């Protein structure tokens with residue numbers, strides 16, 4: 387029997403019924419007149435969600451990883467130097483992708499649980515008077531550790547140094563759930579996927595491209611074919627587009643914009659605060675080392691010594707048919723993750739918190755049943771959700 391329970395992994399996220407139906411449309415000839423309006427609607431909606439005033443939104447039939455590759459290969463040349471911090475599994479994998487493409491990555495190693503090291507970036511950028519660094523990579527929300535980084539501060543560091551490097555941001559687990567301002571923050575390439583804040587199945591890599599990045603595309607020499615922005619811009623759809631997902635993306639943007647982006651962000655923050663109240667009540671702590679770094683889309687919870695987080699996640703799936711996120715890389719086994727992004731309400735969050743409590747108690751973690759639930763209830767009662775809008 388397949389479980390009807392919501393998932394609490396940090397993507398793919400729960401799919402609202404109206405979005406699921408928007409993806410499930412009869413076959414359409416993407417070369418017919420019916421396709422361009424829904425393609426435009428999706429791209430315009432994404433630009434609004436990204437808060438992007440100029441440039442292009444490009445959609446590939448791929449996952450977020452394809453978006454990383456597209457951002458890098460369309461704007462850089464072999465041997466180019468890029469600056470990045472390694473502080474979790476996703477920043478690690480993006481660096482690996484750059485290295486495999488022959489880029490010279492200056493890696494700043496940071497403890498997992500920290501964010502992008504803005505002060506160190508500022509020093510490195512100021513010292514790079516010859517402008518050898520062609521791009522700075524920031525993982526806005528490190529999904530492995532539940533850490534948010536300050537993209538605006540990295541932009542400020544670039545500006546203070548008068549540095550022309552491109553600013554590339556992985557917003558895979560932040561965009562459409564947490565505040566993101568492409569134009570205001572001077573982001574040149576914003577990468578996400580369909581299966582997180584946009585609440586769709588996996589299958590679209592979504593890339594916001596600034597005018598400066600479009601100019602870099604003209605001289606970039608890394609090889610690309612499937613992910614070539616130029617074909618996308620010239621032909622619209624150089625190969626068969628994921629029509630159903632694109633229709634779903636339009637519906638998703640409509641839903642997010644109808645709720646209001648500020649309300650979407652406030653909802654994620656409120657739900658996350660409830661989860662964090664539960665974590666404190668359990669006597670545990672988030673992996674993120676300080677409150678300013680707490681992610682509003684995922685909380686990685688550090689378990690007591692001797693408790694295997696991956697076994698805990700397996701047990702929750704087997705015993706209660708509820709999915710939580712396992713620890714990855716350096717924190718594998720040491721943490722488990724509660725994803726709280728996308729279509730989620732207080733009531734759904736409470737069910738996840740209750741299940742985590744049961745699973746932890748079963749695995750010998752000394753938590754008092756009901757303690758986390760009560761702390762979250764208390765938070766949600768005193769910080770009530772916005773009224774539900776009429777559809």
Ligand code: PLP
Nearest residue numbers: 449450451476527529558559579
């Ligand atoms: N970046 C971040 C921050 C992620 O959380 C993920 C996936 O979870 C990725 C990149 C990779 O995206 P995908 O699995 O869609 O290729």
